[in-house]
Amino acid sequence: MDSELLSACKRRRLDVLNSLPPGSVLVVPGAQESRRNNDVNYNFRQDSDFLYLSGFTEPNSYLLLVKDLSSQTKFIMFVEPKDAVAEIWNGFRYGIEGVKEVFAADESYPVAKFSDKLEKILDGLQAIYYSLGTCPTTDDILTNTVKKLHKKTSRGLSPSLAFKPATPILHEMRLIKDDYEIKCLERACNISASGHKLLMQKAAAGLHEYQLAADFIHHCTYAGCNDLAYQPIVASGVNACCLHHMPSDKELNKDDLLLVDAGGEYKHYAADITRTYPVKGKFSKAQAAIYSLVLNAQTKAIAAIKPGIEFEHIQSVIVTEMVKGLVELGILKGDLVSLIQQKSYDKYYMHSSGHWLGLDVHDVGFYKVDGKSRQLVAGMCLTVEPGLYLPATDTTLDSKWRGIAVRIEDDILVTSNGYKVLSANVPKDISAIEAIMQHETL
Ligand code: GLY
Ligand code: MN
Ligand code: MN
DSSP states (O other), rough: HHOOOOOOOOHHHHHHHHOOOSSEEEEEOOOOOOOETEEOOOOOOOHHHHHHHOOOOSSSSSSEEEEEEOEEEEEEEEEEEOOOOHHHHHHOOHHHHHHTTTOOOOOEEEEEGGGHHHHHHHHTEEEEEEOTTOOOOHHHHHHHHHHHHHHHHHHHHHHHOOEOOSSHHHHHHSSSOOOOHHHHHHHHHHHHHHHHHHHHHHHHTBBHHHHHHHHHHHHHHHHHOOOEEOEEEEGGGGGGGGGTTOOOOOOOTTSSEEEEEEEEEEETTTEEEEEEETTTTSOHHHHHHHHHHHHHHHHHHHHOOOOTTHHHHHHHHHHHHHHHHHHHSSSSSSSSHHHHTTTTTTTOOSSOOBOOSSSSSOOSOSEEEEEEOOOOTTTEEEEEEOEEETTTTOOTTTTTTTTTTTBBBBBEETTTTTTEEEESSSSOHHHHHHHTTTTTOO
16 A cells, blocks of 8 residues: 555544534545446546545445544444455455555444444444435435434433534645645656647548547556546547537548647546647648637646636636637627626636646646635645637637637646646647657657
8 A cells, every 4th residue: 555645644634623613524435336227337436525535445435533522533344245256256455454454443343334334333422424416325324324313302311412524624624735735646647748749740641530549548547547537538620619529530630720628537536638730740821810819828728827826716817818810810800898797608618717636637726715706825736727619619709710720728726926837748839849740750
């Protein structure tokens, strides 16, 4: 096991326990196996909250952090027990003793005993930190146990027990990345960056979108990613107007742009990078004009990032630059302020500036605090991903623009005095892209 990960998990558990009031428990269910077809399951991926606090990757588990009324704390795990036959078929299990020895649980039990043991664990506590609605099985087990305990409460034998959301504690912690997480995010971005460069070199008319997706998946998993952070988006020509287009059997056309939005997942941390480039290796005049507009908006938005700025400021820089550029190209007509106020750009740019990045590609954490856009602080990681999508069917557009779609996405770490672009290894200037597409060495 990765000792750095285990130490990080221990620190995080201590931080959670410090935030819990006496007389409470945090309950985190692990992910369950999910059936794909007949007797085949989807690839298993542990729940991100569960990973964050334990590092444990087996399915069907529970993690509890208890702080009793006298502030004594306990880390309890419920896991699948060791089973010689099941392990021959499906692999090693740490089992009841293993999770104590390796993952530092104070107590551990077979997961089949979860609902039986729960009543004793909850009895005498006042709050359960668990986000109801996230896991139906756990919702039922917890609410049934609380109902039983309420009978004791009504006879004055046990304090009343309230559900509280776990999100404000756990997801606010996950929003600020620790050193271990930053290393994993950097690695995910570096592996993904070289995957993007590989695709820039391979892209050629006649290849199918799915073939480039396969190359990216192979590259990331061969380089040590546990998986892809999400299904790669490989979209050529008008397909790129669909924001989450799935790679199809469409052949790349030499005159099209190719949009690749893809990222590996390294030690469960996501990269999320998009580049758009011409299949034939040279931008046409119209493609270069739209590309430069998006790149300018992205560059200025990234340059504005530093602690203290509001998350929404990133979008406002993008929108201002986009609208200026669209007016210069004659795609929008009118005065800048009213075009922005009327959101006249949103038929061509209809999404936000980006999102938090971490264990989940669209990572957790509130974007608003007390109704106001959240201020950035060092340790946050986010994407900046403006795009312009000019539909082929939009007859209000000059025909030279129709069907052009561009998105450029980078992964940014907020630092104490500004930012670091974790995905900086993938070229995005027109000249650098055209150079690498002429098969310069990686
Ligand atoms: N890859 C999905 C996104 O950029 O949000
Ligand atoms: Mn993204
Ligand atoms: Mn993306």
